[in-house]
Amino acid sequence: MLPDKQILRRLQQAVSAVLPEADLSMVMVRPCPDPKFGDYQSNALISLAKARKMNPRQLAENVLGKLDLSNICEKVEIAGPGFLNFRLKPAALAETLTAAARGEHLSFDQSSPPRTVVLDFSSPNVAKPMHVGHIRSTILGDCLARTLRLLGNKVITDNHIGDWGTQFGKLIVGWKKHLNAGALAADPISEMERLYKLVNAAGESDPRILDEARQELVKLQSGDGENLKIWREMLALSQKQFDEIYARLGIKFDFSLGESFYNDRLKSLVDELVGKNVARESEGAIAVFLEDQPQLKDKPALIRKSDGGFNYATTDLATLEHRLKTWHPDEIIYVTDGRQQLHFQQVFGAFKKWHAESQTRLAHVWFGSILGEDGKPFKTRAGETVKLADLLDEAEERAFNIVSEKNPSLPEAERREIARVVGIGAVKYADLLPNRQSDYVFSWDKMLALNGNTAPYLLYAYTRIRSIFRKLEAERQKMELNPAAPEEISLAKHLLNFGLTLEAVAGEYRPNFLCNYLYDLAGKFTAFYENCPVLKADKAMRDSRLVLCDLTARVLKKGLDTLGIEVVDQM
RNA sequence: GCACCCGUAGCUCAAUUGGAUAGAGCAUUUGACUUCGGAUCAAAGGGUUGCAGGUUCAAGUCCUGCCGGGUGCGCCA
Numbered sequence: 001m002l003p004d005k006q007i008l009r010r011l012q013q014a015v016s017a018v019l020p021e022a023d024l025s026m027v028m029v030r031p032c033p034d035p036k037f038g039d040y041q042s043n044a045l046i047s048l049a050k051a052r053k054m055n056p057r058q059l060a061e062n063v064l065g066k067l068d069l070s071n072i073c074e075k076v077e078i079a080g081p082g083f084l085n086f087r088l089k090p091a092a093l094a095e096t097l098t099a100a101a102r103g104e105h106l107s108f109d110q111s112s113p114p115r116t117v118v119l120d121f122s123s124p125n126v127a128k129p130m131h132v133g134h135i136r137s138t139i140l141g142d143c144l145a146r147t148l149r150l151l152g153n154k155v156i157t158d159n160h161i162g163d164w165g166t167q168f169g170k171l172i173v174g175w176k177k178h179l180n181a182g183a184l185a186a187d188p189i190s191e192m193e194r195l196y197k198l199v200n201a202a203g204e205s206d207p208r209i210l211d212e213a214r215q216e217l218v219k220l221q222s223g224d225g226e227n228l229k230i231w232r233e234m235l236a237l238s239q240k241q242f243d244e245i246y247a248r249l250g251i252k253f254d255f256s257l258g259e260s261f262y263n264d265r266l267k268s269l270v271d272e273l274v275g276k277n278v279a280r281e282s283e284g285a286i287a288v289f290l291e292d293q294p295q296l297k298d299k300p301a302l303i304r305k306s307d308g309g310f311n312y313a314t315t316d317l318a319t320l321e322h323r324l325k326t327w328h329p330d331e332i333i334y335v336t337d338g339r340q341q342l343h344f345q346q347v348f349g350a351f352k353k354w355h356a357e358s359q360t361r362l363a364h365v366w367f368g369s370i371l372g373e374d375g376k377p378f379k380t381r382a383g384e385t386v387k388l389a390d391l392l393d394e395a396e397e398r399a400f401n402i403v404s405e406k407n408p409s410l411p412e413a414e415r416r417e418i419a420r421v422v423g424i425g426a427v428k429y430a431d432l433l434p435n436r437q438s439d440y441v442f443s444w445d446k447m448l449a450l451n452g453n454t455a456p457y458l459l460y461a462y463t464r465i466r467s468i469f470r471k472l473e474a475e476r477q478k479m480e481l482n483p484a485a486p487e488e489i490s491l492a493k494h495l496l497n498f499g500l501t502l503e504a505v506a507g508e509y510r511p512n513f514l515c516n517y518l519y520d521l522a523g524k525f526t527a528f529y530e531n532c533p534v535l536k537a538d539k540a541m542r543d544s545r546l547v548l549c550d551l552t553a554r555v556l557k558k559g560l561d562t563l564g565i566e567v568v569d570q571m
Numbered sequence: 572g573c574a575c576c577c578g579u580a581g582c583u584c585a586a587u588u589g590g591a592u593a594g595a596g597c598a599u600u601u602g603a604c605u606u607c608g609g610a611u612c613a614a615a616g617g618g619u620u621g622c623a624g625g626u627u628c629a630a631g632u633c634c635u636g637c638c639g640g641g642u643g644c645g646c647c648a
Contacts, residue, residue, distance in 0.1 A: 081628050305646040312648045452596035504587050535607045
């Protein structure tokens with residue numbers, strides 16, 4: 001068991017010995033903000049004492065009387081208003097990391113008990129290009145899936161593709177009247193996009209075209225053979241595009257159940273909600289009113305339009321029901337743009353009225369927009385949305401130019417491969433680094449910068465470690481870590497916090513915690529690297545430092561992998 | 572009008588149940604052994620955390636008001 005967990009467990013036991021009724025979930029242990037205080041701290045006793053009108057320092061004394069950590073910690077100190085400061089004994093640090101070096105752990109534990117989590121993210125639309133608007137959901141969702149899996153949870157990823165909606169009326173009209181087969185073969189997404197825009201524009205001046213589109217939609221939804229065939233072809237062409245993008249991003253989904261999958265359930269679902277008095281007629285539509293929530297008082301969720309058609313909320317409720325029945329998850333996480341907050345409040349609220357007994361946690365993990373350097377929504381120079389494929393191309397191209405400049409002697413194929421990893425990694429890292437709820441300004445230069453908190457910087461730190469092992473000639477004698485220099489100790493202790501960081505990422509759905517942890521790790525490694533020779537050190541010290549290098553590389557690699565970023569041995 | 576989010580160094584961003592002296596990078600200034608990879612490192616300056624109150628042992632974080640910006644608000648998804 002990792003030291004922080006041991007401290008936590010025994011501290012909780014000691015607290016419960018002194019205050020048997022105390023809520024132990026409030027008792028937490030975290031890394032100290034400043035190493036001068038110690039390695040770990042707990043401030044739980046301050047609030048526990050305040051709530052009971054006790055003196056916090058006296059309570060701390062009493063708890064310490066029941067707390068024996070002498071096998072792993074120095075004497076526990078009470079500081080300030082009642083902080084407990086824990087400092088690891090060097091032997092405990094060395095022992096834990098030596099076990100890690102033997103492959104027994106990598107500074108994190110599996111969650112207990114494992115939970116089943118459904119993750120809904122990415123959700124592109126059929127017949128449209130994937131654009132920057134999809135990138136955050138896709139990358140954030142994938143990272144959360146990886147994090148939760150790493151911690152031992154059962155994760156089901158489901159891509160809720162937009163494959164069923166009013167846009168297909170216009171698309172089918174365009175397909176039937178204006179399709180350019182050659183263009184479709186060359187670039188199907190652009191051709192479908194062209195058709196949609198064409199019919200959309202025509203519809204603005206000629207209402208008969210809109211009427212035609214509505215009729216084609218009705219035919220499609222009532223199962224017309226020809227329209228279904230066209231729809232299926234559009235689906236297949238789009239799926240091919242999605243697959244290409246996801247392959248480049250290294251992302252896989254367990255399921256891709258689009259909106260159309262739930263079509264057959266929508267009518268009966270609305271009937272059921274009306275029958276159960278969850279929903280009722282209002283101004284010709286059917287709505288679920290959520291009076292019990294003040295913010296939603298005047299914001300009912302519409303589940304059937306006055307023309308009999310169904311809404312986004314209807315499909316989402318059917319989807320929710322399907323996921324619960326099929327996978328029995330402990331939690332369902334939706335990763336979408338922040339503009340959908342109201343929508344998810346409505347869907348979750350409506351669901352609670354429908355299934356008050358459900359224990360499944362519903363989480364809307366939302367994120368801010370990507371802005372251009374002018375502070376407005378990120379667009380191309382021509383003012384169009386930036387296509388994801390173009391963005392990835394440019395990232396790789398820019399990375400290729402940098403690699404070629406820095407390392408002209410490498411064969412081109414190798415430079416291409418490095419550029420792929422660095423370019424894609426840089427895009428992902430730039431997206432995961434900001435607090436997800438902030439809007440952020442997209443900048444190529446910042447993203448591919450060689451220093452600062454960027455993917456290339458982390459990858460560079462990794463390649464330096466790999467380089468040491470390439471140069472290593474003599475046999476390693478001992479797999480044992482004995483950090484002595486301050487830079488070694490600081491690095492070693494930071495390695496232990498990988499697990500706490502992963503738990504924070506999973507708990508708050510914030511990958512940027514992991515980015516910042518890895519950046520600190522790379523920084524601490526570099527400080528070590530500058531001050532502590534490895535290959536030139538004498539034998540015992542060299543072996544110990546090799547262990548430290550190896551563990552750092554493994555945590556860096558695993559951490560980057562959790563962010564969805566590959567590594568390279570040279571760059 | 573109502574609701575949600577945001578306002579932190581010149582710029583772009585951090586800050587883990589409220590927790591100890593608000594941290595990075597860029598830019599600026601100064602410095603480093605022809606290096607276990609200089610795509611590096613060390614150091615300096617730069618802050619009344621939009622404003623005003625309040626709660627607390629402790630507030631960038633919570634509450635109230637104000638100012639400024641963004642987003643959403645019944646038949647799009």
